[in-house]
Amino acid sequence: MEAGGSGGDDGAVEQGWSAVLNRRNKEALAQWARQTGTRLVQVNGQRKYGGPPPGWAGSTPPSGSEVFIGKIPQDIYEDKLIPLFQSVGKLYEFRLMMTFSGLNRGFAYAKYTNRRNAQEAILTLNNFEIQPGHPIVVCRSTEKCELSVDGLAPSVKKHPLLQLLCELTAGVTSLSLHPSPFQKGKQLAEVKYVSHWAAAMAKKVLVEGSLCLCGDQIEVDWLKPNIKQEFHTSVQAFPEVLPSSRSSEDAPSPGPCESVDHHPASLAVGHALSYLNMQCEERQLGSPVFLTKCIQRKPSGWLQFWYQVVIPNYPSPFSGLIWIKQEHSVVEDHEKAKNAVALQLLKVLGCPVV
DSSP states (O other), X not given: OOOOOOOHHHHHHHHXXXXXXXXXXXXXXXXXXXXXXXXXXXXXXXXXXXXXXXXXXXXXXXXXXXXEEEOOOTTOOHHHHHHHHHTTSOEEEEEEEEOTTSOEEEEEEEEESSXXXXXXXXXXXXXXXXXXXXXXXXXXXXXXXXXXXXXEOTTOOHXXXXXXXXXXXXXXXXXXXXXXXXXXXXXXXXXXXXXXXXXXXXXXHHHHXXXXXXXXXXXXXXXXXXXXXXXXXXXXXXXXXXXXXXXXXXXXXXXXXXXXXXXXXXXXXXXXXXXXXXXXXXXXXXXXXXXXXXEEEOTTSEEEEEEEEEOTTSSOOEEEEEEEEOOSSHHHHHHHHHHHHHHHHHHHHXXXXX
């Protein structure tokens, strides 16, 4: 259940303290785990019980069922903590944050099977002296799932950044780019994860890995509610992926991130683009900027394009994949792809298509 490591003189002192004075507590933990049959799994700087616990057949507990536990003495472990928090209700999951030398980091999370038990834990165990003179803090966990990645250069684009974060971290569900409210001329990425645990692990990886993009040092932190509200109060961001069109006999079947161009032949190339520019000008959104790249060609003449569109006064760009039928020149192919994307954008904006 331990992971070794070194961190200079301070790490050596900590490991020495842990090995000599803390050995008895670790032995007690191991004995308790054997006697109770409790399985603890250590991964990425935390040790976890449950999630779900043995014999669990229900769904994941609702938001508000988790509590944060702080000011835990570093030599206190699950053999003391889990029974204490189980005394007020059934635990779905318990996570104790750990150092490389085997001490706890002073905080943990306990998730109950319902909100009522979580509230009872706060009322009963907040300021409980787990050791004489050592009251612990128990409060509602915010269960944050979103990170801010600040200090990005203007040249950083959504699609490559999303690919990079998916390679470095697990559980990314969405990403949007905004002008940074803290650094002039920079961008801030709002990154959402599938769970608080996934976001916490991603934050640990990105912070400890000293993320650097385009030569800039990046600041990674929890997304503050007031900043999120500022981004989303004016207008709703475009969806990352455009809706798919109806199927066609000879066209490739679109995947979850794709749409296929099946627009009427009467819709001339450039018509939707011009109409979109006019609509954006009337709404004072700024002129759309298109990026397109052909990434696949089919023998049947179908081309797959990756696209990204930035509308200056919308809070984030959006991107996706689209199939079009090949034309006579590369220029016409790119223009047709832009035209197909523009037509979908007009639908998103609620504009009548002519």
